[in-house]
Amino acid sequence: MQVIPAINETDFPEIEKKIMSAAEFGAEWIHLDVSDGRFTGNKLWNNAFDLRDFLITNKDIKVKFEAHLMVADPETDAGNWIDAGVKRIVVHAETVRNIRVISDRCRHFDVELFIAGNPDTPVEKLLEYRELADGFLVLAVKPGKAGQKFMEDQLKKIRLLRAQAPDAKIIVDGGVNFENALQIKSAGADMLVAASAIWESGNPADNYRKLQFI
Numbered sequence: 283m284q285v286i287p288a289i290n291e292t293d294f295p296e297i298e299k300k301i302m303s304a305a306e307f308g309a310e311w312i313h314l315d316v317s318d319g320r321f322t323g324n325k326l327w328n329n330a331f332d333l334r335d336f337l338i339t340n341k342d343i344k345v346k347f348e349a350h351l352m353v354a355d356p357e358t359d360a361g362n363w364i365d366a367g368v369k370r371i372v373v374h375a376e377t378v379r380n381i382r383v384i385s386d387r388c389r390h391f392d393v394e395l396f397i398a399g400n401p402d403t404p405v406e407k408l409l410e411y412r413e414l415a416d417g418f419l420v421l422a423v424k425p426g427k428a429g430q431k432f433m434e435d436q437l438k439k440i441r442l443l444r445a446q447a448p449d450a451k452i453i454v455d456g457g458v459n460f461e462n463a464l465q466i467k468s469a470g471a472d473m474l475v476a477a478s479a480i481w482e483s484g485n486p487a488d489n490y491r492k493l494q495f496i
Contacts, residue, residue, distance in 0.1 A: 283467050285493045286348070287486075288313040288455065288477035290428035292325070294332040300481065301336070305345045307487035311370070313348050313455070313475045315428070316363070320354040321377055322426030328353070334366035348372060350398065350455070352425045360384045370394040372419050372453075375407050385414040396453060400425055401433050405442045417451030418443060420471075422458075428477040432457025437469045444470030463496040 287304045289312060291297045297314070304312050314333070319325030330349075337343065348370035349363040356373040357380055363371060364387055371388055375397050378384070388395040397411045398419035408418050420440050423430035436454070443452060454466050455475035463474060480489045 284473045285490060286311045286313045286473055286475045287480050288315060288475045290315040290477050291327055294327055297327055303486055305343050307490055309345055311346050311348055313350060315350050317352040317426055318354060322352050324426045330362035330366040337367045357383045361387055364391050364393050372396040372398050374398045375403055376400060381411055381414055401436060405439060409446060412447060419453040419455055421456050423456030430457055432462050437465060440469040440471055463493055
């Protein structure tokens with residue numbers, strides 16, 4: 283099971299520390315939570331230029347980045363994150379107005395495009411984007427804040443999405459921990475995004491490895 287450490291912070295110095303830590307313990311991908319404070323109730327770090335400058339300075343960093351754009355205007359913001367160097371863009375079905383604008387740019391720069399859905403967004407809404415998306419992200423908590431509890435009803439949603447899109451990649455994000463990771467995997471997830479389970483107790487490197495082998 284691929285585990286992707288999530289970074290949910292308000293300032294870039296803290297993000298930089300976690301990027302370096304995740305790179306040291308061997309993470310292949312890092313999930314960056316980006317929020318403009320309009321789509322979500324809270325505002326997180328959302329400056330793509332910080333990441334661009336960091337990657338220019340740290341060219342030896344091998345980890346790849348996915349930007350989870352919890353923003354009101356993904357058509358505009360996606361381009362900034364692609365320019366910054368992310369390899370996967372995650373946009374929300376609830377805010378997308380013109381998916382082809384984002385899709386065309388992703389294809390041009392060889393960046394994966396995933397469609398995310400809030401807990402109350404039906405699978406049918408996600409599947410509207412099936413032709414243009416590389417995969418889907420099931421958000422199992424309210425968007426924005428780390429440390430929330432996984433909503434158990436999202437297991438049914440994951441199973442339904444897997445049944446209707448058997449070849450799609452599915453990421454599950456929000457409330458993922460050692461107690462529910464196996465259930466989420468069994469429901470059909472390909473990748474798990476974890477923040478608190480990795481960063482907030484014990485050794486982050488050990489936590490990351492334990493989640494991988496569940």
